[in-house]
Amino acid sequence: MKGEPLLAVQGLSKHFPVTRGVLGRQAGSVRAVDGISFELWPGEALGLVGESGCGKTTAGRSLLRLIEPSAGSIRFAGRDLMELSQRELRAVRREMQIIFQDPFSSLNPRMRVRDIVGEALVAHGLVKRRDLDARVAELLEKVGVTSSFASRYPHEFSGGQRQRIGIARAIALNPKFIVCDEAVSALDVSIRAQVINLLMGLRDELGLAYLFISHDLSVVKHICNRVAVMYLGQIVELTDSDELFEKPAHPYTRALLSAIPLPDPKLRQKRKVLSGDVPTPLNPPSGCRFHTRCPAVFERCPKDEPGLVKLGGQHQVSCHHADGLENAADWFAELDRRIREREQLNERERTRLEVPGSSAPVVAASVPEPPEALAPASTAGAVAPLGDAPLVSAALANALVFAGIGLVLTGFWFSGLCLSAGVYWLWVRGQRARPLAMDLALAAALSVALVLGHALGDHAKLARARVELAELAGHVDAFRENTGSDPESLTALGWRLFEAKPDGTLTDPWGRAYALRRSAPGKPGSVTSQGPDPNSPADDLSAPLSAGALER
């Protein structure tokens, strides 16, 4: 092309290390940008397009060394940026500026517009303080913001106006080169057109070169002379913008173009929809990085990494389908034929593989069948196919139910019952497709456990009451021995060892008060409980007090 390029990038890479553990051992690296090369001439706009995560933003920032690149060389206006010190870099940065995507977060909310736009002018000592206002006003008028707004704060402006202020800041130092990082993506349609027109006007007026990073192909096509398409950190196609849209050579570019919804309902077509998502750059696919999603993939793609070849002189593409076409005059027809042929072949292969397997899951799913479990439960044979995970959960549920039964048997009948019933209910709710017989068996087992537990529970209470009575009797004896008289009531003993009602009376395992029964004078008496049934004297319990204690 014409003369010296303004910017020549060779093998630019940025690998972010991924560390694991406390020691920060490097476990791998995210190859965000992996060896990209391109050139940019003065006054030219180069588009960098790709899906999110393809490394286009990282590429733009490492160009300016806002992110330190891992490898590669960047020659800007004859100097190698990679060899400059921070100090020298600052001087060169005057020539290179960046416009960010988000007009809301890229302007300092605590600075006035005048200071935002004029900061760099002052920092580089380009303008005397007294000329600053005039220069800022000139810049603001140039981007279409009324200069009387210079003393306002960013929040007083709409998104489009803020983006204009960002542009004014970028052109303040008369740069030669501006990186526009998704500069119009966040704007509304009508405002976006204003800003696009502004950027194009400034390019013609000031002779700016743009690296226009965007995911929006129609915007890129409108603004840029040349376009580079990125996929997973690499440039897969680079050519003139018109040619890219007329003769897309890389299958990825073709898919991107076909995915754009065109604002014309008459052009509705069967889109070539790319399946899947962009793979992670942490572990990019082998060979050609696009092979996992490529509709025209063939045997070579996962094995060899294709290099960039030049088709027809200018059109760079990295795809195995382009092999041997470097010098072909009518390369596009041949390439197009190759890709289409392979696509059809792959498509046939895919349908052939799919048909025998009784798949077509989509069709089946669209007609909601009556859910199995709502069918009569008497179909006892219909056991749901259980995989490994359900088997484990079933075993666990059974174990817990039996553990509950065990608790019931050992006297903790209430907690045991809760556990069994709870687990059983939870598990049953999730397994409605189980046969009825199993339910009935489990329910029967539970009821038996319940009855048994109740009976055994009473047994345990009786035993406890006997122990407590004996102990209480001992305490009363001790009281008599020490004081020589009967305690007024059991409460007067002051023992807190037994369960007590709120009024302080000591209670037996059935919640009723223990009583001190005095007999005729001279007789020792007893401590008693009414037993499980207060109305039947037959089950009353008592512990006799010792006669000796009273006599002494």
Added chain:
Amino acid sequence: MTRELLLSVRDLKVQFRTDRALVRAVDGVSYDVRAGETLAVVGESGSGKSVTAMSILRLIESQGGSIAGGSILFRGKDLLALSEAEMRHVRGNDIAMIFQEPMTSLNPVYTIGNQISETLRLHRGMSDFEARQEAIRLLELVNMPDPEQRVDGYPHQLSGGMRQRVMIAMALSCQPKLLIADEPTTALDVTVQAQILELMQELQERLGMAILLITHDLGVVATNADEVAVMYAGRIVERASVVELFEAPKHPYTAGLLASLPQLDKRTELIPIAGNVPDASRLPSGCPFHPRCAFRLELCSEVDPPLEPVPGGAARTSACHYVKRHPDAALLPLLAEKRAGKEPA
């Protein structure tokens, strides 16, 4: 084409009360959605398109808005008259909604199977086991790869496109008659957007549901919509079928939007709409678009034009004084002429 009238919004007014003023976010919007068709509501940010959609499900109260007038008839039943309990039944069962941000609309602490089956258990009374099976079937329906594995995954393990598929699966779980899709593809990459758009079309054909598609992207409208309503400053300024709208817009705002779109097939100069979208609390007098309009008449700053039928289609309406006077004017070429005429000056 006599399809069942599903949703009929009449003269809907929604207000937000702020410290300074009463903001009329939606001011007298009416539209119909018929079974099996897609109505696209297009507009820029702040035009009230999302607010209208939120009002249909009566979710707008929780956002601080209030419905100040109008009616929303769903199969003849006025949704505004329902109790909250009845409304809960409508949400999900009859009308489902998917949102722009698939990242924030899913609960990060539950598995996606859990979140899909919650709806199934609540609205369709399924047991856990059935709900899980149905969740897998729904994930298959939205073309999720390996649904059996994904059903136990968490939202953070999925990409944006897959999360949107989960959202669609959730929305479809009760076989809604109407799906409200609020900017369903805005946060997604082009290739993924194409997948989702195609999926929505496919599902509509198969399940016969109606879609209310809310978007700012005219490309999405052109690919997926049957009918279009263009909104500006809280009101509908034009209604047309999608082919009519793109062929010959009958409102200066629509024409302006179309002229400011970069085209892929031809490089024409972009004709932006001058000025900014007005603040909803300080709308201009008369027609709210008149300060930005290239076809402005004197009348425009005084009288707000009503939505009136215009020639060129069965149900075409437009709210514009200029179009009413010159019903056959081709606005797009005129816009280019005006631009060319203004340039040298």
